[in-house]
Amino acid sequence: MQRGLYTIGEVAKLSGLPVQTIRYYSDIGVLPPSSVTEAGYRLYSDADCARLELVRTLRGVGFDLQTIARLLAGELSPADAVRLQVEALEVQIRSLKRQHTVLRAVLGGDEPALLSRLNRMHALARLDRLEREDFLARHLQRGLGGRRGDPEVWRAAVLELPEELGEAELEAWLELAGIASDPAFLEVLENQARLADHLDASGTGWAHWQEASEPWLRAALEAIRQGHSPQSPRGQEVVRGWLTALAQASGRTAGPGFARWLLEQLEASTDPRMHRYWQLIAVLKGWQYQPPPLAQAMDWLLEGLRSSAAVGRKQGAGG
Helix, strand or coil: CCCCCEEHHHHHHHHCCCHHHHHHHHHCCCCCCCEECCCCCEEECHHHHHHHHHHHHHHHCCCCHHHHHHHHCCCCCHHHHHHHHHHHHHHHHHHHHHHHHHHHHHCCCCHHHHHHHHHHHHHHHCCCHHHHHHHHHHHHHHHCCCCCCCHHHHHHHHCCCCCCCCHHHHHHHHHHHHHHCCHHHHHHHHHHHHHHHHHHHCCCCHHHHHHHHHHHHHHHHHHHHCCCCCCCHHHHHHHHHHHHHHHHHHCCCCCHHHHHHHHHHHHHCCCCHHHHHHHHHHHHHCCCCCCCHHHHHHHHHHHHHHCCHHHHCCCCCCC
């Protein structure tokens, strides 16, 4: 053997790599031998061994063999090679984060349905912006009976979703899609639409109902600011005023019958996930979420109505 040259077996011992790997690197031109004996044995120099160590380093940080071959052949500058690898790794990192988010979301469900849940979550994660908007629109319209309501509210709730989803946005999207497609949530939307239809058909009008509620919602907000609970004397006074205003707007008497009917309608049309829906939309769109004050007031009035003496009494004038 020539001085300063090593057989493939010796290079394998020096480097700790399998002979098959070194032979493959030589075959594809990444590690050409410095010499080949008459018997066909490949011989490698110290420079070749250093080149092999560089190949190991490049492989260790994720470079593919094709890029390594171009780099070592001088077809690609080191800066360009590193820049390309950084971009490739960023794509891989995003993909891994996406997979991690999906798997973590899947673990939140029941074990018997875990695989079907995984299939669903994976499909949801792959949707593009327009497909995500279409998903929300189809499910929400199903609950609302084809209605869209206020165009601005619809735009905020369904449209103008981001093109790309980061880890937090993907997590929010998966949860949002789960809420929007939950039959129980859609039933609440259906009840809201049914109540609005009932008010319009009865001549009361949904807009008139909201107009009658507004001063009492603001009174409830003021009571909340002053620290009054819905069950307090002041709280019950506001609840009674609100109940009377809605009864008058409906052409009915503010007795126990109307109170029970109102409570039944509002409870069927209320879901705490409404707030969560908007929180998740805020995450997706980069908004700073603030619970709507009037929504807080409505929750307070509803709690007061539940404990109101008007609901508990079995006798009295009804509507």
